[in-house]
Amino acid sequence: QVRLEESGGGVVQPGRSLRVSCATSGFVLSSFPMYWVRQAPGKGLEWVAVISFDGRNQYYADSVKGRFTISRDNDKDTVELRLNSLRANDTGVYFCARDIRVGSGHTGTFDLWGHGTVVTVSS
Amino acid sequence: QSALTQPASVSGSPGQSLTISCAGTRSDIGEYPFVSWYQHHPGQAPKLLIFEAFKRPSGVSDRFSGSKSGNAASLTISGLQPEDEAVYYCCSYAGVGSLFGGGTKVTVL
Numbered sequence: 001q002v003r004l005e006e007s008g009g010g011v012v013q014p015g016r017s018l019r020v021s022c023a024t025s026g027f028v029l030s031s032f033p034m035y036w037v038r039q040a041p042g043k044g045l046e047w048v049a050v051i052s053f054d055g056r057n058q059y060y061a062d063s064v065k066g067r068f069t070i071s072r073d074n075d076k077d078t079v080e081l082r083l084n085s086l087r088a089n090d091t092g093v094y095f096c097a098r099d100i101r102v103g104s105g106h107t108g109t110f111d112l113w114g115h116g117t118v119v120t121v122s123s
Numbered sequence: 124q125s126a127l128t129q130p131a132s133v134s135g136s137p138g139q140s141l142t143i144s145c146a147g148t149r150s151d152i153g154e155y156p157f158v159s160w161y162q163h164h165p166g167q168a169p170k171l172l173i174f175e176a177f178k179r180p181s182g183v184s185d186r187f188s189g190s191k192s193g194n195a196a197s198l199t200i201s202g203l204q205p206e207d208e209a210v211y212y213c214c215s216y217a218g219v220g221s222l223f224g225g226g227t228k229v230t231v232l
Binding site: 004043044045046047050059060061095100107108109110111113114115116 | 126157159161163166167168169170171174175180212214215216217219220221222223224225226
């Protein structure tokens, strides 16, 4: 079964760090660009980061650039997001998503999503 | 870059059709073919309905259709059904990242 499953969310104090993970199954992870998308409470979806199929290229939203790091392990079928210097407005549900396109380049079209993991930044 | 602009809410009766608009700029919708639409029921994973402005993934009902003109796109739901009640998001590739609309809450009366 084709699936994405996020984990690692929790409550963390402002300024601290957290790592969220995405376990993938049912498809060849190494073929696809992968993303993190988040949703703040009561708000819409926000693109956070993308990593190329081979892990060589990463791009970030301005709101998280320099604080978050996306990575992948194609051998372990996982994608991760390291969240540093967390702020209250980083609170939300973090979704892992797959690009519809195989191989190089990315389209910003998400054909497979997980159910998300909740990150709460609060003192 | 600012988010794409969608109406906050629309409503319709079962069987009716409704259209959700999505306004962008020449730097996003107007520049790239990668406009997509998602259906999101609270607590669930978002679902891709339309990609490249008008294409439907396998398994998505043909009651959902999309179009694009200039810097704007739209999603039409035909034959509205109770299970269509959800939040709908448009999204456009914007040159590295993606921009989402603020979401439109569809209510089936």
